[in-house]
Ligand SMILES: *[C@@H]1O[C@H](CO)[C@@H](O)[C@H](O)[C@H]1NC(C)=O
């Protein structure tokens with residue numbers, strides 16, 4: 001919706017043009033400031049109009065005009081997406097991506113329109129917020145943060161960037177925070193450490209990692225797309241991109257983590273007296289004449305030798321034993337395939353060093369759904385890698401809200417709120433769930449009711465035996481669906497026996 005220039009004038013000028021010029025007197029203004037100075041701020045000679053209106057504009061004047069122009073948007077000026085006129089209780093996903101002038105109508109062909117001000121791109125990306133299903137009710141804290149809205153801090157000389165999400169962006173995300181980082185070819189995330197544990201998923205490209213622990217055991221490994229690393233709190237590490245450059249995701253076990261608040265080798269050197277540094281290393285202060293006097297953080301580097309053995313520095317304590325390795329080559333694990341998608345789990349059972357991180361990488365085919373579930377011991381931090389999805393958070397006692405996600409978004413669901421993830425697009429949804437738990441686990445609503453005596457379920461839901469017979473006794477994680485998002489019958493018969 002675009003305002004005509006006449007409408008803009010009307011909006012900005014109000015009715016002031018019809019009224020006498022502002023009176024300088026303002027006898028009711030009290031205090032130390034001279035009111036005539038406040039009301040008569042000098043304007044440049046090419047300015048027009050007035051900074052403030054007159055007291056004659058105060059309320060109750062019966063001659064004040066009102067607008068007679070309709071703000072209702074006529075039906076020929078907008079399009080409805082499939083599902084918008086269907087029964088509100090069905091709560092279909094409304095795809096506003098391509099419709100003309102999307103409107104927040106649900107359950108009819110007319111309804112409340114939105115004359116603006118507005119930015120329709122937000123509404124197209126968040127139709128479940130703009131046109132919520134009628135089941136959404138009450139107050140639920142925000143569950144979505146797009147990294148695309150995070151400040152993107154750039155490193156030195158084009159070496160990369162990083163953007164973060166913590167409780168400043170998503171107040172409910174108290175247990176975990178995230179950072180999305182890019183390193184240009186050969187660039188470093190400088191040698192550093194932090195108070196929190198750092199769990200990472202490589203999103204693209206490859207890096208070399210190096211680290212040492214308290215015992216003087218060392219670690220060096222190369223990681224590629226789909227692999228994971230973990231550095232425990234306080235353990236120093238470096239990350240260097242190979243020729244390909246790279247992008248990765250970091251998850252921290254503290255919602256207040258800030259990427260701006262890590263301990264850096266460059267700062268360690270700058271924040272101690274030069275004589276102390278020379279004494280510490282038993283050298284001359286001259287040794288550090290060329291050491292940069294600035295924070296490095298993300299900065300360009302020389303190519304790492306491709307032969308990792310050349311980077312294998314060990315002391316008497318040797319390498320960190322493989323059971324305690326800081327890396328896990330998750331990309332090489334084949335996921336468990338289930339009808340409608342796949343799931344693979346990485347938790348301390350196979351990656352012990354990350355003792356509180358339990359993650360699942362899940363794919364959901366178009367129309368399919370990560371089934372309704374909740375987690376018993378941990379909030380869920382999620383990251384969307386590909387596709388689009390919606391999620392409803394149900395929170396006790398009687399609230400729910402639905403959010404829409406696309407690649408690069410973060411989701412957050414506090415424990416033990418129930419949720420599902422429905423693929424709302426036409427490509428495979430790929431996303432990551434991260435818990436602070438010693439084991440990846442959930443309660444499946446399907447399995448719960450499948451393992452509850454039939455008489456009990458029947459008394460609650462008033463459903464028939466035929467339905468009860470279909471309830472699974474095993475967990476499926478993902479349930480198949482129908483790429484037609486307006487489908488309402490998902491029984492095997494409706495699927496042609498599938
Ligand atoms: C990795 O980056 C390349 C180059 O931009 C891009 O074509 C590819 O889609 C990216 N891979 C993923 C998994 O995003």
Ligand SMILES: *[C@@H]1O[C@H](CO)[C@@H](O)[C@H](O)[C@H]1NC(C)=O
Nearest residue numbers: 308309310312313314318319
């Ligand atoms: C690194 O050196 C240690 C011995 O100090 C050896 O056991 C290990 O295999 C070496 N690793 C690589 C990747 O060369």
Ligand SMILES: *[C@@H]1O[C@H](CO)[C@@H](O)[C@H](O)[C@H]1NC(C)=O
Nearest residue numbers: 305306307308309310311312
């Ligand atoms: C890698 O480096 C190690 C140690 O320098 C060396 O023994 C080995 O032959 C090298 N491997 C290759 C493939 O060059």
Ligand SMILES: *[C@@H]1O[C@H](CO)[C@@H](O)[C@H](O)[C@H]1NC(C)=O
Nearest residue numbers: 095096097098424425426427
């Ligand atoms: C997939 O969905 C997008 C967005 O709704 C649409 O623009 C595109 O044409 C669809 N692609 C296919 C192959 O259906």
